[in-house]
Amino acid sequence: MKALLIILGAIIIYSVVTYLMQRKMVKALTEEEFRAGYRKAQLIDVREPEEFAAxxxxxxxxxxxxxxxxxxxxxxxDQPIYLYCQNGLRSGRAAQMLYRKGYRDLYHLKGGFKKWTGKIKKKA
Incomplete structure (x- = not known):
């Protein structure tokens, strides 16, 4: 029982530390904030190709x-990178990966593509 509590505590601490580090690395933007800046940035969809095509x-x-x-x-x-995925988890991981390689101007869409109400494109 004691070991289980230690493991559970370690998982919680790891999750909190990861969350706090991610907040330092990448700025989560509302759709309005995202819209205001993504045209002047590199807009990257980190979902799989079939999700992108849909x-x-x-x-x-x-x-x-x-x-x-x-x-x-x-x-x-040297240019801002705006990331998004379906719900915000993968774009957060992508930002961590980029941050470790020296990218600093990182943003991601809060709630991901499923919360997006702006213009979209679908592959025919």
Whole structure:
């Protein structure tokens, strides 16, 4: 029982530390804030290609989280990067990965694509 409590405590501490670090690395934006800046930034959808094809924010490039490590060189460090995924989890992980590689101007859409009410594009 004691070991279980120690493990549970460690998981909670790890989760809190990760959350706090992520808040320092990436700024979560409301849809309104996201809209105000994404046209002057690199807009990256980190969902998988089939999710992207089903609908994405107009002007977004698809670099799935699963390919980000290999395709990071496609992103410029001197321009803001606006990230989004379906609900905000993958874009947070993508931001952590980019931060570790020296990218600093990172933003992600609070609530992800499922909360987006702006223009979208679908592949026919």
């Amino acid at each position: 609908g994405h924010i107009l002007g977004a490039r698809n670099i799935p989280l699963t390919q980000l490590r290999m395709r990071m060189k496609e992103l410029r460090k």
